[in-house]
Amino acid sequence: MSTVSLRKVCKSFGATAVLRDVDLEIADGEFVVMVGPSGCGKSTLLNCVAGLEEVTSGEIWIGERLVNEVAPKDRDIAMVFQAYALYPNMSVRQNITFGLEMRQVPKPEQVKAVAHVAEMLQITDLLERRPGQLSGGQRQRVAMGRAMVREPAVFLFDEPLSNLDAKLRVQMRAELKALHQRLRQTVIYVTHDQVEAMTLADRIVVMNGGRIEQVGSPVELYDHPVNVFVAGFIGSPAMNFIVGRAQAQPGRAGMQLLTADGASFPLPDSVRPDAGQAITLGVRPEHLDLATDSAVHLKVDIVEPTGDETHLYGKVGDELVCVKVHQRVPMLQGQVVPLAWPLDRLHVFDTATGKRLASDVLGVRAAA
Numbered sequence: 001m002s003t004v005s006l007r008k009v010c011k012s013f014g015a016t017a018v019l020r021d022v023d024l025e026i027a028d029g030e031f032v033v034m035v036g037p038s039g040c041g042k043s044t045l046l047n048c049v050a051g052l053e054e055v056t057s058g059e060i061w062i063g064e065r066l067v068n069e070v071a072p073k074d075r076d077i078a079m080v081f082q083a084y085a086l087y088p089n090m091s092v093r094q095n096i097t098f099g100l101e102m103r104q105v106p107k108p109e110q111v112k113a114v115a116h117v118a119e120m121l122q123i124t125d126l127l128e129r130r131p132g133q134l135s136g137g138q139r140q141r142v143a144m145g146r147a148m149v150r151e152p153a154v155f156l157f158d159e160p161l162s163n164l165d166a167k168l169r170v171q172m173r174a175e176l177k178a179l180h181q182r183l184r185q186t187v188i189y190v191t192h193d194q195v196e197a198m199t200l201a202d203r204i205v206v207m208n209g210g211r212i213e214q215v216g217s218p219v220e221l222y223d224h225p226v227n228v229f230v231a232g233f234i235g236s237p238a239m240n241f242i243v244g245r246a247q248a249q250p251g252r253a254g255m256q257l258l259t260a261d262g263a264s265f266p267l268p269d270s271v272r273p274d275a276g277q278a279i280t281l282g283v284r285p286e287h288l289d290l291a292t293d294s295a296v297h298l299k300v301d302i303v304e305p306t307g308d309e310t311h312l313y314g315k316v317g318d319e320l321v322c323v324k325v326h327q328r329v330p331m332l333q334g335q336v337v338p339l340a341w342p343l344d345r346l347h348v349f350d351t352a353t354g355k356r357l358a359s360d361v362l363g364v365r366a367a368a
């Protein structure tokens with residue numbers, strides 16, 4: 001177990017800057033999940049921590065040790081790669097025990113450890129096969145087994161569950177969470193899966209273009225995204241955005257948003273943008289709902305039933321909007337329906353900077 005500390009880490013490949021001034025303090029035993037669009041630098045960051053890539057500038061500390069000059073094998077790290085690299089000429093069992101043999105762990109302990117992870121990862125009956133005789137998902141589990149059989153200071157996982165089928169993925173996610181709760185190892189985990197990020201993370205790090213946009217607990221990021229990027233990235237289906245200008249609300253104290261096509265949306269009283277300020281209103285699909293009467297209407301284009309919930313896609317004025325409801329509403333295509341407008345769940349951003357306006361506006365903050 002160990003802390004990990006990244007201080008002003010920059011990494012360039014030639015003239016291309018891939019990590020820019022990354023500062024991150026990871027506590028001992030913390031489970032940190034990195035998310036961000038493809039190519040934003042997540043794998044590069046893990047590779048730098050593992051020592052597979054040299055940083056261009058900045059410092060990486062693991063525990064009390066500055067590891068910039070420390071070889072990968074001496075960093076006390078286990079990594080599961082995005083492209084799981086197994087030794088093709090070794091059996092699954094040998095692949096998993098290799099690291100233990102290198103560390104001269106006694107044989108009986110090796111056997112016990114392998115049996116344990118193999119059972120957990122459901123690969124016991126594959127132990128005598130070679131990687132070439134396995135499916136992608138099976139190989140991925142072997143790669144995880146190889147990392148988990150050791151007890152390193154830090155685990156690095158790069159999309160370890162991406163090749164598994166939906167059911168196995170959910171099982172493995174639960175196993176990982178249980179394992180972490182038991183062993184409390186420090187984990188840095190990269191995923192594209194929202195549910196994985198929300199359920200596994202103590203803290204989520206949202207990256208974009210080689211920079212950290214926000215670091216926080218899953219609930220913090222969901223309730224209080226600091227900018228439009230994080231707001232649109234966390235949550236699925238993604239948050240709806242409506243752009244326009246702030247203006248006084250006729251006949252009322254509060255402000256409203258006026259879109260280019262003349263539609264208006266009330267803003268929470270606690271947000272006070274300047275009149276005329278370009279603002280972006282964010283509202284999550286799950287915070288919109290059908291109503292019997294409202295000033296806001298949705299013209300429904302597409303209805304997507306998912307079983308327990310229904311996603312409605314359509315337009316409010318000229319804006320594309322998604323609404324997630326828990327009823328079954330099969331017959332709404334082409335209809336115009338009133339939408340309940342959740343004044344206390346709106347996110348308001350300055351369009352010019354993308355930054356959140358007055359981040360303590362939400363009812364959820366008051367409740368927290």
Ligand SMILES: Nc1ncnc2c1ncn2[C@@H]1O[C@H](COP(=O)(O)OP(=O)(O)OP(=O)(O)O)[C@@H](O)[C@H]1O
Nearest residue numbers: 013016018036037038039040041042043044045082
């Ligand atoms: N060895 C390299 N040489 C040059 N450019 C590289 C190298 N490795 C990565 N890059 C570039 O660095 C950027 C970040 O890559 P990285 O693999 O870290 O992204 P990622 O966030 O892991 O993406 P994904 O989600 O697709 O796995 C990309 O633009 C990639 O093309």
Ligand SMILES: [Mg+2]
Nearest residue numbers: 042043044082
């Ligand atoms: Mg990657």
